[in-house]
Ligand SMILES: *[C@@H]1O[C@H](CO)[C@@H](O)[C@H](O)[C@H]1NC(C)=O
């Protein structure tokens with residue numbers, strides 16, 4: 001088909017979609033005036049309703065259609081447009097219940113704005129070391145969705161078959177709110193999305209949620225293993241926000257309740273969705289938001305802290321090497337357990353991947369970003385990391401560079417042993 005015809009076709013589809021959105025809003029509005037006051041319980045997931053941000057304009061045809069560009073016909077595109085909520089990845093990976101992935105690790109991320117690149121690097125770090133198959137749940141703004149597909153689909157086949165992915169619009173439950181728009185307008189949509197994963201991913205039992213600025217330095221299987229350590233009341237796991245009260249944030253500045261002595265950091269979170277769904281989670285978030293909205297600084301992380309302040313028995317706390325941040329080394333090394341084992345999961349918060357404020361963190365990120373899947377990990381990644389870190393050895397975090405290297409060194413050593 002000629003480029004011109006295709007453009008005309010796309011324009012036509014856009015017009016249809018715009019009209020559809022308009023109609024949807026009109027219908028929604030009517031419906032809301034009927035059931036607007038409903039604040040149901042969340043125990044019965046079957047009638048949870050959702051509304052998406054930027055609805056249907058994001059429904060681009062999925063990756064599987066792309067390979068057949070030559071014969072992409074109108075019907076096919078329209079069908080893809082109709083696809084609801086879930087947009088599956090390439091055909092051979094689209095069976096969510098297939099045996100291979102049944103016992104896989106579910107990993108979720110929410111990407112908006114300029115966070116695409118670092119999200120893809122994070123996913124690369126996950127697939128690089130992991131043993132179990134991975135199921136990615138990617139919530140993204142419409143204009144990022146196709147870019148995610150394009151990038152993930154070109155990974156080498158040997159890695160491509162180890163994961164499947166699902167891409168979703170940002171969406172918010174209508175349940176538990178008095179106005180349908182309420183959640184969407186609470187914070188930036190991206191920030192609050194993860195609070196609602198239990199009610200959106202209703203067929204997922206458990207997942208690990210990470211911020212886009214996270215890197216896995218060891219197999220995701222390791223952190224996933226903490227689920228086995230949960231007792232009967234625990235439904236999530238997080239690392240402390242701080243190790244040292246002298247520089248802690250919550251203990252010095254927070255004007256709302258928070259977990260424990262120094263609060264928890266929400267960037268790397270194990271969530272047992274099954275348990276969250278049958279807990280007071282969703283309703284509590286709404287209540288806390290109403291009560292504390294003028295006092296919270298860090299958005300959803302503060303709400304999570306408030307929740308576990310009131311329900312401390314529901315939280316499993318893993319140590320700082322599972323969410324290793326610049327705070328742990330920027331003045332002096334305060335995450336002592338990481339000095340022994342190295343960091344398992346690195347969290348480049350406050351945009352340190354991209355700035356020169358914490359050069360050791362940037363060095364690690366740069367090595368991951370430049371690494372091509374399929375190239376030898378020792379020579380393609382580890383040696384580059386060492387070289388970049390060596391240049392930053394005088395920075396405070398650079399002084400403890402073994403924290404960044406240990407787990408990958410361990411991985412490559414074991415890999416060598418097993419192939420011998
Ligand atoms: C998905 O996999 C399951 C289990 O292997 C199988 O029963 C089901 O028929 C498959 N569905 C599709 C659409 O292929």
Ligand SMILES: *[C@@H]1O[C@H](CO)[C@@H](O)[C@H](O)[C@H]1NC(C)=O
Pocket residue numbers: 205206227228272273274275
């Ligand atoms: C999550 O909790 C449910 C209900 O207690 C349990 O059956 C399931 O095994 C848990 N999932 C994980 C990954 O531990």
Ligand SMILES: *[C@@H]1O[C@H](CO)[C@@H](O)[C@H](O)[C@H]1NC(C)=O
Pocket residue numbers: 231232233234312313314315316
């Ligand atoms: C589970 O562990 C948490 C944290 O140690 C604790 O507060 C809670 O009481 C424990 N629950 C049970 C049932 O033992």
